[in-house]
Amino acid sequence: MANAAERWDVFCKVVDNYGDVAVSWRLARLLAREHGKRVRLWLDRVDVLAKLRPELDAASYLQVLEGVEIARWRDDATDIAEVVVETFGCDPPEAYVLAMAASETKPRWINLEYLSAEDWVEGSHRLPSPNPRLPLVKHYFFPGFTPRTGGLLREHDLLTRRDAFQSSEDAQAQFWRDLRGEVPRPGALKVSVFAYPGAAIEALRAALGPDACLVVPGENVPFLPQDRYDELLWACDLNFVRGEDSFVRAQWAGRPFVWQIYPQDEGAHWVKLSAFLARFSAGLSRDDAAALTALWEAWNKGEGVGPAWAGFAGRRATVREASQAWAQRLAGQGELAFELAKFTSKLLK
Numbered sequence: 001m002a003n004a005a006e007r008w009d010v011f012c013k014v015v016d017n018y019g020d021v022a023v024s025w026r027l028a029r030l031l032a033r034e035h036g037k038r039v040r041l042w043l044d045r046v047d048v049l050a051k052l053r054p055e056l057d058a059a060s061y062l063q064v065l066e067g068v069e070i071a072r073w074r075d076d077a078t079d080i081a082e083v084v085v086e087t088f089g090c091d092p093p094e095a096y097v098l099a100m101a102a103s104e105t106k107p108r109w110i111n112l113e114y115l116s117a118e119d120w121v122e123g124s125h126r127l128p129s130p131n132p133r134l135p136l137v138k139h140y141f142f143p144g145f146t147p148r149t150g151g152l153l154r155e156h157d158l159l160t161r162r163d164a165f166q167s168s169e170d171a172q173a174q175f176w177r178d179l180r181g182e183v184p185r186p187g188a189l190k191v192s193v194f195a196y197p198g199a200a201i202e203a204l205r206a207a208l209g210p211d212a213c214l215v216v217p218g219e220n221v222p223f224l225p226q227d228r229y230d231e232l233l234w235a236c237d238l239n240f241v242r243g244e245d246s247f248v249r250a251q252w253a254g255r256p257f258v259w260q261i262y263p264q265d266e267g268a269h270w271v272k273l274s275a276f277l278a279r280f281s282a283g284l285s286r287d288d289a290a291a292l293t294a295l296w297e298a299w300n301k302g303e304g305v306g307p308a309w310a311g312f313a314g315r316r317a318t319v320r321e322a323s324q325a326w327a328q329r330l331a332g333q334g335e336l337a338f339e340l341a342k343f344t345s346k347l348l349k
């Protein structure tokens with residue numbers, strides 16, 4: 001008889017916006033679809049996932065989507081799985097943790113952390129953290145951009161699907177007709193914008209000029225289902241993205257992108273932003289790197305977008321090549337769900 005599928009529980013509590021749920025959902029789906037795990041995704045805000053996946057019922061306590069059981073968070077949950085993933089340090093319910101501690105075979109417990117390009121991530125990835133009061137050990141698992149991190153989430157066929165879309169005029173024309181009722185004029189610069197409130201979108205619009213096709217989901221087109229949003233990133237010449245998940249998906253798109261980082265207290269986010277730019281810019285000429293950096297800084301500050309765009313516009317072709325190469329290089333490194341499954345299976349021994 002075949003072994004029963006390993007049971008995984010992924011817990012996610014929304015801090016704000018969509019990113020926490022977006023990442024947890026992608027991980028859960030990959031574990032179920034590509035690694036044969038039996039996955040339950042516990043969400044305190046099913047409505048947030050329902051925004052990304054409109055076929056879900058935001059009021060349901062338990063439903064199945066693409067092989068993942070989506071369960072509404074319960075403080076009295078005690079039916080423990082073999083592998084427990086808390087995303088972004090969200091802490092599973094106390095009763096659940098006590099049940100983990102009481103069980104003879106302790107579940108393997110992972111805290112999936114936020115993405116950062118900073119160097120310290122390599123040193124903290126996979127570190128154990130013994131529980132101070134219970135016989136349990138939690139391990140930190142860090143996504144990242146280098147082989148000594150957990151890597152990034154990527155469906156096995158993502159780049160193949162992207163390439164098929166980007167090389168098909170018909171697929172793209174169909175995409176634009178479905179989205180806006182018409183295809184952008186030939187040669188029009190296609191730009192998507194997903195930004196935090198208060199971003200300098202009007203300054204960007206003015207800088208791009210009237211011939212550009214500027215797409216702002218939630219404003220001039222509807223907020224898209226998550227998989228369609230990927231296609232928007234593939235279809236555009238330049239993508240303004242934010243947070244964590246759209247930032248990663250823009251990289252997989254292989255097109256130039258501008259990252260609006262989630263602002264943190266005391267400007268801590270600038271360190272994270274610079275760390276990423278330093279890695280990405282290694283594949284650019286000095287002048288391209290300077291122009292890209294100026295645009296990212298202007299966008300994040302909400303100031304000087306016009307001049308920064310003027311400095312960047314003529315460099316799009318070389319930045320595009322570098323963006324393609326960057327995606328290709330990342331795809332040669334470990335994929336996060338795979339690395340996590342591998343790591344947790346080693347914890348058994």
Ligand SMILES: Cc1cn([C@H]2C[C@H](O)[C@@H](COP(=O)(O)OP(=O)(O)O[C@H]3O[C@@H](C)[C@H](O)[C@@H](O)[C@H]3O)O2)c(=O)[nH]c1=O
Nearest residue numbers: 016017018019022194217223224226229243244245246
């Ligand atoms: C614009 C758009 C986005 N999306 C998806 C893409 C992503 O999966 C998701 C947005 O998530 P993010 O890009 O991560 O941005 P975000 O800003 O929404 O999310 C976060 O960032 C984290 C770093 C923070 O810790 C979180 O608290 C949160 O702020 O929404 C759609 O599905 N349709 C759309 O039309």
